[in-house]
Amino acid sequence: MSTATLPALEGGAPLIGHLAQFFRDPVAVLKRGYATKGSLFSFKLAGRRMNVMLGPENNKFFFEETDKLLSIRESMPFFLKMFSPDFYSFAEMEEYLRQRAIIMPRFKAASMKQYVGIMAEECLSLVERLGDEGSFDMIPTLGPVVMDIAAHSFMGREFHQKLGHEFFDLFRDFSAGMEFVLPLWLPTSKQIRSQRAKKKLHAILQGWIDKRRAAPLDPPDFFQDLIGTRYPDGTAVPDETIRHLILLLVWAGHETTAGQVSWALADLLQNPGYQQVVREELAAGIGDGDGSNLNWEQTLALTKMDLALRETERLHPVAYILSRKASTEIVREGYRIAKGDFVLLAPSVTHRMTENFHHPDAYDPERFNPDNPDARIESNSLVGFGGGMHRCAGVNFARLEMKVLLAVLLQHYDMELLDEVRPIAGAGTYWPAQPCRVRYRKRAAVRAGRPADVPALVASI
Template identity: 45%
Template sequence: MTTLQRTKIAPGRPPLVSGKQPLVGHLPEFLLAPERVLWRGQRQHGNIFQLAVPGADVVVLLGKRNSEFFFKETDKRLSIADAYPFFTRMFGSEFYFMGSVEQWKKQRDVVLPRFQGGQIADYIQVMDQEAARFVESLGDRGEFNLTEEFGVLVMRIAAHAFLGPAIADDLVAGDFFEEFRKFSMGMSFFLPDWLPVPRTVKSNRARDRLRQSLGEMIQQRRRAPIDPPDFLQHLVESVYADGTRVPDNVLVNFVLMFCWAGHETTTGHLSWALADLIEHPSELRRVRAEAEHLLAADQVDLSGVRGMRFTYDCLHETERLHPVAYILARQAQEELDIDGYTIPRGAFVFTSPAISHRLRETYPEATETYWPDRYSQPGGRSARGSLIGFGAGAHRCLGTHFAYLEMQIIVARLVAEFELELVHGMPKPMSGAGTTKWPANPCAVRYRRRS
């Protein structure tokens, strides 16, 4: 972790949240219940405040206007790479946003076409094939754990779409999903990255095994290209704008990042989305009607999925209420002024979708209520545009459109085929600051095939 100089609160600095403990400040509370301390700061001081963390200055920016500042200044006066030192260990110091802005743009231009236009349409068949296979495997009745089953399904779709069906079968039959769970354990804001704690050791070992497997796949494709080329073949043959070949270590990290990001965010989002629908029967009936209309066609295609407008709104409402990436971070590259406050150079700057999405200044109507119709009301475009669960601006996740299409298809297949109920009621989010906010166990669904 980057070493920062701790500065006493000085005039012009954001106000400090109450509850600071001697020596350790807010760190124990933040690690245990981050949203609790963030909400306390918002209630006490509004949308700009400071946390006391040993060895670091930590400033929190909330609300739409501050979020816009946060994303606008990214790659200028706010750095992603310095705020996520663990990503450097997980992916490498010169990969994507861990490298320079020039490196990031150069690498982004290689993969951006793979998530646009006709390429996205090609993924629809893969998504529906895997979703239909999953539904068929469930039988007529039973129970399943949301995150466990969706984790494997999401990983199958990513592996099938990005690596090919044969590789997907081999990987998912093994421990691919569990390897990514271990790999994800390497994320931690405030634990020194060099500290050999068990979670970091497991993450490093999983990273090395995944890199080896993915590197072997890339070498195999170089030896035996396929035609017509799929995602992996396009990637293997890709070159930068200057004509130089993309190095294999970058290609490995691309595949690692795409599979990891889908596993980490889509699994949680999809699990919350189905739980939200089960908890709201009237909305579930409307989604089911769209699903039945989609599946009545001979083939599930891009235009049909895009026609599921209410399902799309439901997924956005889940993003609002249950953002899986509940905190986003940057580090100040120079001293910044915002609304009369000074953010010192080197400070961690956090914004929180989990808090900002529930502020009445942005969502004045039914803020705490699951209400997908907010996005079809006057001002609905702004309400949708204020969501930052997948980031915003130039650094909005490249795979967001892919993820939403995937979730629409999976939800459609499930609700059209089954009556569903939550075995243990609405799940709670996972606790602690060292994890994305998946539903915590127990989060089981009981299902019965519709007659």
């Protein structure tokens, strides 16, 4: 068996390795590793070896070996502290599959149709708050809308109206518990806030579970269905699991979607040619409508918007790394990965490899168009939402709400960027750095109050 470890990245400091560099700019460390060592390399974070695998074949290996040679449970200890050791991806396989079976039907097409109206309603509430003209900072403005959509969709209108903003504030504190580098036993202010918020959120959710059991909603919404769901063997789903599932859906959705939709808007504003392509698609699909009558079929038909979102996912994956831990010794392409070592994928680097994408630094949504003869779409080449069994369960929900939010903003406003768009510094969620402001002005057709006859338009298509 090979004894050679993956080629090591130079430039680490004694004891801490590349920790300081990683804290400042993790993607720069990963890019330097690829540039100097190739698609397989390693670096040290405070004594822990990080083994990086890049490219579609390594992505495929990573996803196929999760729960086998690679452990997701041991790779993200912060998840256990934020949730529970026997919850979802971190439970034993049988329990994980039982819990996954509860969630997946709620993201099928039949269920997704009901969310479009909720998404449009929340986006139009944003438009009402913004008014005719002004400026807004992307993350502080779009992040709460993403949370509003989640609270309204998953918990119901009454919950959202009564507790929406309190829920958002608590949730930001709860999300601060996501810590990949520092030891979780350190009593940092982030960890203290996260645990306090967790207790409050569980108390709030349990109160709403009890309320809905006492007075069920008819017809049932997402939350009512979840409360009444049973496992395939007929046993009741514990309330703790229901609470964790709601927190997981909102947490995962907010961390990824808030950043991804902000990057998508920035990309469109920086590429007016493709922005015009998207606007023309909107004009053909919903005319001068304000978005209030947006429906599932119309949203599904926004294929150019789909391409734009995939290109943004490629260029700016919010999940810039995915991690696992080696459950046993692994040999990969003649190199040895020791049991207990971390194994990382880096969508932030893989998505810009010339082997996978022509002109990888260019913004070109049409590279994902299956009708484009020059398109080259390789399996496992786009992994911003993960892959394999543990691919993000809510990816279709996320893409749907991003389409609705962008459609409503583009229908209502002409917009331009006021600040340079750059990633946030540090090893946190890879969002656009603040401030990232957008100046907006109500478009003439909407200002004149000439909404299209949407039902007639749909009938004519």
